[in-house]
Amino acid sequence: MYKISVILLLSIGLNKAIAQRVTIEAYIAQFKDMAINEMKRSGVPASITLAQGILESENGNSDLVKKSNNHFGIKCKNTWTGETVTHDDDTNQECFRAYNNADESYRDHSDFLKANKRYSSLFALDPIDYEGWARGLKKAGYATNPKYPDLLISYIEQYDLQQYSLYALQHIPSQDIAIAEVNDNEKPVGTRAGSPSLVNDINTVSPEAEKVSSINNTPCVFVKKGTSLLLIANKNNISLSKLMDFNDLTEEGILSKDQFIFLHKKSRTGNTAYYIVQPGETVYDVAQATGIQLRYLLMYNHLDAGINLQAGTKLFLQSDVVNSADNDHFQKNKVHVVAPKEGLYAISKIYKVSIKQLKKWNKLVSDELGIGQKIIVSK
Numbered sequence: 379m380y381k382i383s384v385i386l387l388l389s390i391g392l393n394k395a396i397a398q399r400v401t402i403e404a405y406i407a408q409f410k411d412m413a414i415n416e417m418k419r420s421g422v423p424a425s426i427t428l429a430q431g432i433l434e435s436e437n438g439n440s441d442l443v444k445k446s447n448n449h450f451g452i453k454c455k456n457t458w459t460g461e462t463v464t465h466d467d468d469t470n471q472e473c474f475r476a477y478n479n480a481d482e483s484y485r486d487h488s489d490f491l492k493a494n495k496r497y498s499s500l501f502a503l504d505p506i507d508y509e510g511w512a513r514g515l516k517k518a519g520y521a522t523n524p525k526y527p528d529l530l531i532s533y534i535e536q537y538d539l540q541q542y543s544l545y546a547l548q549h550i551p552s553q554d555i556a557i558a559e560v561n562d563n564e565k566p567v568g569t570r571a572g573s574p575s576l577v578n579d580i581n582t583v584s585p586e587a588e589k590v591s592s593i594n595n596t597p598c599v600f601v602k603k604g605t606s607l608l609l610i611a612n613k614n615n616i617s618l619s620k621l622m623d624f625n626d627l628t629e630e631g632i633l634s635k636d637q638f639i640f641l642h643k644k645s646r647t648g649n650t651a652y653y654i655v656q657p658g659e660t661v662y663d664v665a666q667a668t669g670i671q672l673r674y675l676l677m678y679n680h681l682d683a684g685i686n687l688q689a690g691t692k693l694f695l696q697s698d699v700v701n702s703a704d705n706d707h708f709q710k711n712k713v714h715v716v717a718p719k720e721g722l723y724a725i726s727k728i729y730k731v732s733i734k735q736l737k738k739w740n741k742l743v744s745d746e747l748g749i750g751q752k753i754i755v756s757k
Contacts (some may be wrong), residue, residue: 405437412484412545417546418448420488424542429533446476450487500611594669659690712756729755
């Protein structure tokens, strides 16, 4: 009877231990968002991060991860100043990094790869090239197991971890995202045209992909559609957020058309007086074509960001040209200087003209006015 009781207790304990063991699916569900966020922050592919986490931590079940929250088996090294634990690995009682939580471990994993020169070549790879990353990690010495790359690739393909890298790049929940094919016949934005007397000195840039050129004295590269912004940032050692700021971009992901991408902040003014809009160009296209910050281009021309431009429209690229043109324009007409808290409705009542007329005379695209702004009130 005693033996039966012992066997039953052992059986119950074993079943309980098995039931508490974290599955790979559960591990992925718990940590996928961390991997996605780290990819956006650092450029380490989410698929690789998750695969390494699964392998190094035994999907969250290893003794090391339980006592240190170390999901990636990162040892102390001589640069580590944080908490530590000892753990048997290649030798007995080796020093490993310890973290307060998994989020710290995931962040340190990204920083460890980003800061270590021996892993720098990985960041020149396309972030969706998980095979290149897996083999590159082994080559750079992340692990001694000769099967390490194959194990990572196996996890990525078996559990479709690539979807999380694609999501991080494109902000689209779809698992079947196809990169657009490059249309070699599509000409890049930035075709220059205009009056020979004024628009004759914008830098000529050969549209050779990935070659650093210059527009308006600002370095840039010509990039084909279907290329990820994160890849461009990594190749040029720029953070993704800065690259987006340099190029007036608000959405991360894949480029939808051939275009120039700037590697430094664009100028506030163009190197010519004005630009003639080409068929199909948007105000953003003009900003990229002339190497001028979008907000200044809009300001110089009193435009709204969503405006549809007509081919042949002249857009000013320099504030002094705008002021000169404005002065000539205002000298020929009766003007009103906008006072604090004064709007178009109040001005229209003073001069007995319609708001529509005021907006037409002044080429206004919104009702917003600035204090001290000159408004034509009579033709």
